[in-house]
Amino acid sequence: MSSTLQTPRAAKPDEDADAHIERFGSTRKSRFTRHMILCVIGLVMMYPLLWLVSSSVKPNGLIFSDLSLWPAEWSPSNYTEGWTALEWDFSVYFTNSIVIVVLSIIGNLFSCSLAAYGFARLNFTGRKLFFALMLGTMMLPGHVLLIPQYILFAKLGWLNTYYPLLVPNFLATNAFYIFLMVQFMRSLPQELDDAARIDGCGPFRTFWSIILPLCRPAFATTAIFTFISVWNEFFGPLLYLTDPELYTVPLALRQFIDSEGQSQWGQMFAMSVLSLAPIVGFFIAGQKYLVKGIATTGLK
Amino acid sequence: MKEQPPSTPRSELGRRNLLKATGLGLAAAPALAACGRGFGGGGDDESGDGVTLNMVWWGDATRAEKTQAALDIFIEANPDIKIEVEYQDSGPYQDKLATRFAAGDAPDLMAMRMDSLREYADRGALLDLNEYGDDIDLSGLSDNAASLAEVDGSVFGVPAGLNAVGFVIRKDFAEQYGVEVPDGNTWSWDDLGAFAQAISDASGKEVYGTGFDVQTLQNIVVWVRQQGEDLFTEDGQFGATEATVEAWLTMADGLRQSGAYPPAGFFEEIGGGPEASYIAQGKLASQIIPTNNFLGYNEACGGNLVLLRIPGEAQAVRRGQSIDCPHLWSVAADSKHPKEAVKLLEFLTNDPEASIATGTTRGVPANESVAEEIKDSLEPDDQVATEYLMGLQGEDLPRSYTYPPGGSAIADFLDVIAVEVEFGRQTAAEGAAQFVAEAKAAIAG
């Protein structure tokens, strides 16, 4: 190995790595064009959010007639009224959602990483079969499972609790995340495992000390996606929660709407904007972990 | 090789940790409360005596408030009956209801749509109220209203309110463009055409004269009756002929060609309620709406709407309009407390207090004397709608028959061929033929 590659570069905080990459083949002009392209695309991406925010401070009547982003009339009371418009304060709904989401993330990270390591790095009877089975569970449209699942959970007495929403997450039922982690783990060099085995590590030790830390991007991705999908989940909570005090934010938001009559659009949009804040916040916070590259390739 | 974390002074770390801890602590309390509830902690009040009814309906928070107000009156008078309520928007509501029935976990009292009534009733899922004739008195309902939930002599529900369809016209546009608003009791479809044409021409197609839905069953059903047929007949068959359907499509197409009706593709099917409607946005001068939405539409149109009957009533072979309801209240056949559920139903239907509390959120009260009693306490727009309906109730109108099982698919068929004809991908004759064939097959299958 040449001297310049002797010590594989450690991951530094964003800026350093970026600046380093930046040095390779990017002129000022290409950087500028890149920024321009990104800005334009960015505006297109942002537009709906801007519209949503601007609609959230318009009075109901104007939302559909006044199409500009700057409200002709301001109605910030949408926020205060919307907060208390339903049977319970939105603080209740937000708390419920957060509890469910946090627990779901923990469950997913825990169970899916275990299963992924098993599939990716361990050999055991029936591995290919189980892997295929796991993938297969992703391929069946969920609607036909709704009723059998509902009956199953009803028999377990779990109706009107959070159990049907949480327990599956602790039991690695999300094939998406298992598959994601499998792919990440498989792209790590096998030499790492070999080195660990030579050092006398059993599979669990290898998993915990070697593979896990290197999978941070996969974990960050799993956490972020779980947050978003569980936060926005509608159907599960709809079916299993009957007591409005248990409702999550999407259920509560839907209660502003009456598809056959008048809906409280302004308030709904206001609460939707508030509902987006945790997701965006979590994403921005979690991004940091998404980008921490591997510390070393582990090559000695 | 190792990362050097930015060095932080000790006090900073301490303060940061303290803040974090406080934040977590503040969040922990409500979080723990949520956990407690969510894992079966709360809500387990199995009081030995007393009955708990489970009541569900669709609607939004505003309707729920009004309904709860009515229920509170009932609970006060019946302290040993508790009512657990749940409501969702119409789509999710249907899904959850079907799921609950499938799992054997049906609610006691529920809102039941006319187009799914027979899907449930024919399979024995609903209680026949005739068996509880002593507990509920339906004599205050007009014949038309009472028969809405009748299937083969059994009564599977009570209308939660009554409505009909009506033609609304924006009188401000009529004035602006110098067109006279026709007389709602005597006008014909040709009169509508003339009116719409005049508006479109005068405004240079900025405002289209009319834009009634061609593809919804509740509109075509009026037309079909006016030609002497019934879309759904008394014995659950499909009764419209190809010629009638073709005439409907041709009529709309003619208006479209002449500019009285907006061109193909003008309407986008995205919902959004009265505020988002084309008439509220000033693109249409008239359309058909269900009368219980009159308040919403008139508000969105700045109070400029007048409510007319559907055209052609005076000239047709037979009256086309009918008394309908947004939904029925039904009781589950497997309900563990049928007597109490029926008692509640009796209260909602016949007690004026209930209707004063709920207002006309579900339409005009089914009981005629109750409707009369509460009329003065209503908003002016609701009074207009109520009077309109009560005027119709007094007349000899055809019965509105329930959809036969398989009937709700027919709404989708009409939707499809209406668009095909609209865009010229099929002729009206072809569309009508296809629709009638599919409809008959759906009912038979």
Add this chain to the structure above:
Amino acid sequence: MSVDTESAVMPGAVAPPAPQVKRRRGARKDRAGYLFLLPWFIGMLFTIVPFFASLYLAFTDYNLLNAPKWIGLENFTAMFRDPVLLKSLQVTFIYTFVSVPLSLAAALGVAMILNRGIKGLPWYRAVFYLPSLLGASVAVVLLWRYVFGLDGIVNAFLGWFGVPAVSWTSDPDYALTTLIILHIWTFGSPMVIFLAGLRQIPVMYYEAAAVDGASKWRRFRSITLPLLSPIIFFNLIQSLIASFQTFTQGFVMNNGGGGPANSTLFYNLYLYQQGFNQFNMGYASAMAWTLLVIIAVFTALTFFTAKYWVNYDS
């Protein structure tokens, strides 16, 4: 008796010597694997039971309210004669094979740009991810009307080029296009995954290549693509499976209906309509299992081709 899976896959392989030792080692390996998968096994109970329940239902006439009645293959034969179902298959196939490649390409493209280190990278990333957050929410759908409506922004924009206005959302010929665009617009999810994958590629490879004077394109082809291939593979499979099951976009965009002349009636949407609106749960289950077979076939095909282009570092 534990059969070593490797040798099972390669027929004709010589049986390893010292079977005694092999079996013991094999058993221990197995145990580790099973232990790691223990939560998954338990979880499968929650999935397997409803899974096979729905398979049973596919052979029945089940209207949700009465007990299911066995009717054998009738549901499946009826499917072939159902023109609406065939239409929904067509819609779903077109949607999948157009939007999956396009959205993955967009995701990879933007991820590459973002990976190069821009000032304000975290903000760009968040902004590009936003559409995926809003997804097919009510707000987006309402907005889509304004953007794609007859007098919306898109038509105004096209008008500058003299293109006549088209009713994108209510014309049966174009409605699906708006949904494809909506799907591509939400490329945030695969983009984030690509970004994570790109970050795992050791910088030193690029350094070495740059030192050797490789062009940007060469670097992309020889370093990025191969090393990213497991992630590309994941995103491809994931998008395929998800795309075949598209439901929400169609459902929300057309209020539960199938769009103008059923032009956006996705297979999964039609399935839902049959099951929950028409109370034909047996038919819906048959549809579901047919879709599963279709998806499985395409997934297997993709796995098969993976041999040729997916690189695992082992």
